Amino acid sequence: MSGFRQIDHTADLALQLWAPSEAELLRVGARAIVSTLTGGAEVRADATRSVSVDALDGEDRLVQWLNEIIYAAVTTGFVTASADIELGATSLTATLHGEADASAKIETELKSVTYHELKLEHTGDGWCAQIVIDV
Amino acid sequence: MAAQLERISEYRYQIPKSGAMRVPGLVFASKRMVRDIRADKATDQVANVAHLPGILRASIAMPDIHWGYGFPIGGVAAFDADEGVLSPGGVGYDINCGVRLLRSDMSRPDVVGDLEEVSLAMHRAIPSGVGSKSHRRLSKRELERVLVQGAAWAVREGYGETADLAVIEEGGCMPNARPETVSERAKERGMPQLGSLGSGNHFCELGYVAEIYDERAAEAFGLRADQITIMIHSGSRGLGYQVCDESLRVMLRASAKYNIQLPDRQLCAAPLTSPEAADYFGAMGCAINFAFANRQMMTHFVREAMTEQFGDDARLELVYDVCHNIAKWERHTVDGELRRVCVHRKGATRAFGPGHPDVPEVYRDVGQPVMVPGDMGRYSYVLAGTRRAMDETFGSSCHGAGRRLSRRKASELARGRPIFQELRQQGIFVRSDSKRTVAEEIPEAYKDVADVIEVMHESGIARKVAKLVPLAVIKG
Numbered sequence: 169m170s171g172f173r174q175i176d177h178t179a180d181l182a183l184q185l186w187a188p189s190e191a192e193l194l195r196v197g198a199r200a201i202v203s204t205l206t207g208g209a210e211v212r213a214d215a216t217r218s219v220s221v222d223a224l225d226g227e228d229r230l231v232q233w234l235n236e237i238i239y240a241a242v243t244t245g246f247v248t249a250s251a252d253i254e255l256g257a258t259s260l261t262a263t264l265h266g267e268a269d270a271s272a273k274i275e276t277e278l279k280s281v282t283y284h285e286l287k288l289e290h291t292g293d294g295w296c297a298q299i300v301i302d303v
Numbered sequence: 304m305a306a307q308l309e310r311i312s313e314y315r316y317q318i319p320k321s322g323a324m325r326v327p328g329l330v331f332a333s334k335r336m337v338r339d340i341r342a343d344k345a346t347d348q349v350a351n352v353a354h355l356p357g358i359l360r361a362s363i364a365m366p367d368i369h370w371g372y373g374f375p376i377g378g379v380a381a382f383d384a385d386e387g388v389l390s391p392g393g394v395g396y397d398i399n400c401g402v403r404l405l406r407s408d409m410s411r412p413d414v415v416g417d418l419e420e421v422s423l424a425m426h427r428a429i430p431s432g433v434g435s436k437s438h439r440r441l442s443k444r445e446l447e448r449v450l451v452q453g454a455a456w457a458v459r460e461g462y463g464e465t466a467d468l469a470v471i472e473e474g475g476c477m478p479n480a481r482p483e484t485v486s487e488r489a490k491e492r493g494m495p496q497l498g499s500l501g502s503g504n505h506f507c508e509l510g511y512v513a514e515i516y517d518e519r520a521a522e523a524f525g526l527r528a529d530q531i532t533i534m535i536h537s538g539s540r541g542l543g544y545q546v547c548d549e550s551l552r553v554m555l556r557a558s559a560k561y562n563i564q565l566p567d568r569q570l571c572a573a574p575l576t577s578p579e580a581a582d583y584f585g586a587m588g589c590a591i592n593f594a595f596a597n598r599q600m601m602t603h604f605v606r607e608a609m610t611e612q613f614g615d616d617a618r619l620e621l622v623y624d625v626c627h628n629i630a631k632w633e634r635h636t637v638d639g640e641l642r643r644v645c646v647h648r649k650g651a652t653r654a655f656g657p658g659h660p661d662v663p664e665v666y667r668d669v670g671q672p673v674m675v676p677g678d679m680g681r682y683s684y685v686l687a688g689t690r691r692a693m694d695e696t697f698g699s700s701c702h703g704a705g706r707r708l709s710r711r712k713a714s715e716l717a718r719g720r721p722i723f724q725e726l727r728q729q730g731i732f733v734r735s736d737s738k739r740t741v742a743e744e745i746p747e748a749y750k751d752v753a754d755v756i757e758v759m760h761e762s763g764i765a766r767k768v769a770k771l772v773p774l775a776v777i778k779g
Contacts, residue, residue: 174711176709176711176712177709177711180709180710181710181711207739224552224555224556228552228555232552235548239488239492239545242434242492242541243488243491243492243541271434274433274434275433275737275739276433276502276739277433277434277501277502277503277779279396279397279544280396280544280545280547280548282372282396282569283372283373283551283555283568283569284372284373284567284569286568300372302372302396302544303503303710
């Protein structure tokens with residue numbers, strides 16, 4: 169089972185993510201970011217974009233990955249619908265499938281995913297994470 | 304670990320040194336506010352900052368303190384030039400988020416019948432909202448000039464007057480900004496946004512001076528009762544956020560390299576003498592200048608809107624422009640010796656006292672103006688810096704009301720309520736492209752800034768000069 173939800177936090181915006189694998193967790197995270205950016209709008213998958221991340225560790229990779237999703241959306245209007253992800257030890261390469269020129273769908277400004285109270289855990293059931301986003 | 308708060312005087316609380324803290328924490332607050340502060344766990348963050356190498360005197364927290372990313376918002380920390388560190392978390396994502404105050408020759412009766420039109424004119428004049436974009440298409444070379452010259456670039460391009468620069472912190476231009484230390488990504492993110500308000504808690508507000516507390520200071524600041532004023536609150540937009548995010552990664556590696564123990568990842572830092580710190584200074588300087596240019600451009604837009612509406616009587620003069628999120632070299636007396644220290648202010652405002660050479664000559668007798676925005680339903684304040692602030696807080700004061708409710712809780716509270724109408728009934732016209740932002744920014748989401756100001760005033764850190772009440776507010 170994979171999914172995400174917003175949790176209440178004195179800071180700006182906090183999300184909880186869960187998925188059966190780490191790659192799926194990263195995909196869920198991307199969906200959560202896009203859902204927050206667009207207010208849950210429908211996003212087509214008729215364009216692609218490449219992303220690669222070289223991180224310090226798994227947690228840093230999660231933050232960088234999600235910031236890539238934000239960056240693509242706010243600079244070029246590329247809104248991610250899904251992603252094919254290949255994980256290295258602390259790196260990843262991915263092909264994003266999404267909608268180009270979709271700036272009009274973005275209704276919330278996200279500054280950055282932060283390292284604040286960052287959690288990434290591999291449990292018996294799968295993977296879960298908590299991220300806090302500066303809005 | 305809940306950091307202990309011990310009352311040392313009516314408005315001063317100490318977090319005693321414990322564990323690996325190098326200095327105590329010093330929190331300015333009233334008895335009533337301390338309850339909220341304790342619940343928020345911001346005191347843990349104040350204590351965490353005290354772990355950083357080279358920190359001087361105390362990890363300081365203003366009364367508007369609340370939980371932030373690593374450093375609390377409302378935090379001040381100064382570091383020794385040789386032993387200390389530079390930490391991007393001590394500046395924040397929105398580098399040089401700040402506020403400026405403009406005064407006019409008009410009074411409330413001159414505008415109160417036209418607020419509908421004026422608010423529309425302001426909303427049209429200033430690009431605002433999510434992804435708000437610049438009127439200008441800048442080349443990369445032009446952007447680099449902005450990053451080095453700040454507000455001076457804007458004035459040369461016709462946005463405002465040279466006289467404006469004298470009443471902006473740092474003269475509106477941070478020296479030693481190095482565009483080569485700013486990534487292409489950050490430049491790409493910022494370029495289309497220069498001269499726009501952004502979203503969240505940024506705003507442009509037309510108001511009036513409702514009360515004067517210090518006649519002499521008010522006169523020096525050019526403020527009088529019932530006078531129409533304009534405040535602009537905004538920062539370095541996407542360029543700043545990107546610079547901060549990228550610098551955190553560099554600083555995480557640097558913390559490991561220089562063996563800096565971090566109670567919280569977001570406190571990552573590098574020694575002030577290191578190349579990593581030099582690079583961050585260079586990039587931060589660019590973001591600071593971007594924000595100064597940003598506020599200068601929006602000043603021009605609102606000046607045009609006002610003269611279009613009211614004619615030349617609507618001339619707006621800049622009172623002052625202050626930064627809320629910044630780290631810079633200043634000279635302060637520590638242990639009886641005047642030293643060069645690196646002061647981090649995150650959600651805190653410089654508040655230099657009378658006589659300080661960095662206070663513009665026109666204000667030097669009374670102290671530096673400090674603008675403290677409240678919320679869009681109540682009031683904001685203008686204060687003056689004091690010599691006491693120089694002694695106790697490295698010349699710093701509070702910056703705003705501080706949030707009380709999370710964005711989610713605020714939205715819930717606002718659900719189904721006609722917020723725009725509620726404020727209109729109070730005589731306040733709010734314009735925004737986003738109902739959601741306005742819901743998250745309802746007055747109840749914020750602490751009462753009057754409580755925050757009382758602490759600053761009564762503790763002698765910053766003196767009350769005037770109270771401003773909103774009439775028309777543009778939210779992003």
